[in-house]
Amino acid sequence: MDNIIRDGNPTLRKYADKVTFPLSQEHQQLAKDMMKYLEVSQNPDLAEKYGLRAGVGLAAPQVDVSIQMAAVLVPSPVEPDDPDNHDDVLKAAQEAQDNPVFKDVIINPVIVSQSVQLGALSEGEGCLSVDEDKPGYVPRADRITLRYQDVDGNDHKVRLKNYPAIVCQHEIDHLHGVLFYDHINKEQPFAAEENTLLIG
Numbered sequence: 001m002d003n004i005i006r007d008g009n010p011t012l013r014k015y016a017d018k019v020t021f022p023l024s025q026e027h028q029q030l031a032k033d034m035m036k037y038l039e040v041s042q043n044p045d046l047a048e049k050y051g052l053r054a055g056v057g058l059a060a061p062q063v064d065v066s067i068q069m070a071a072v073l074v075p076s077p078v079e080p081d082d083p084d085n086h087d088d089v090l091k092a093a094q095e096a097q098d099n100p101v102f103k104d105v106i107i108n109p110v111i112v113s114q115s116v117q118l119g120a121l122s123e124g125e126g127c128l129s130v131d132e133d134k135p136g137y138v139p140r141a142d143r144i145t146l147r148y149q150d151v152d153g154n155d156h157k158v159r160l161k162n163y164p165a166i167v168c169q170h171e172i173d174h175l176h177g178v179l180f181y182d183h184i185n186k187e188q189p190f191a192a193e194e195n196t197l198l199i200g
């Protein structure tokens, strides 16, 4: 996954192609590699060792494959007992990953319904394909109903809210050629429509 493309590469602005089943060997391997990247990037030691930015999602267009596939790994919010104790931090990161809030490779995802209620991460969003900081709220639907196929072609319909819902919308945006900062208010980046839920 050291081949993550950056903003400016036209692939990031394409509407990605639907995936056909059964998955080709190449697409099966890509799904595995993208999830592996997220797992490794969320392990503090390995992330440091390989110089990886942590990610909770990764979309195929970010590795220059314009298909509707994205890996999502939203860990549960486990805090270390003692944040200054390295072993505690590692243990917490492993535990957080072992029972994730949402973990799957979403293929041909469609948001079939979403709340009027908006939500935005209080810290804004980041993207492996956008090197410069883009401060500001990224207003999204706070709750979504998402239909997708997994790598085996099974249909799923899930209801997500708050952080996992935000992450999936960030990834689905990638499949539509949209980047998170497209949603940030240019005049007032931290102005959120009233009754926007600030998350985290």
Ligand SMILES: O=CN(O)CCNC(=O)c1cccc(Cl)c1Cl
Binding pocket: 054, 055, 056, 057, 058, 059, 121, 124, 125, 126, 127, 128, 129, 166, 167, 170, 171, 174
């Ligand atoms: O598309 C995926 N990436 O660019 C990976 C790096 N960004 C993140 O993990 C990330 C960080 C903050 C908020 C959101 Cl929503 C996401 Cl997704």
Ligand code: NI
Binding pocket: 126, 127, 128, 129, 170, 174
């Ligand atoms: Ni991104």
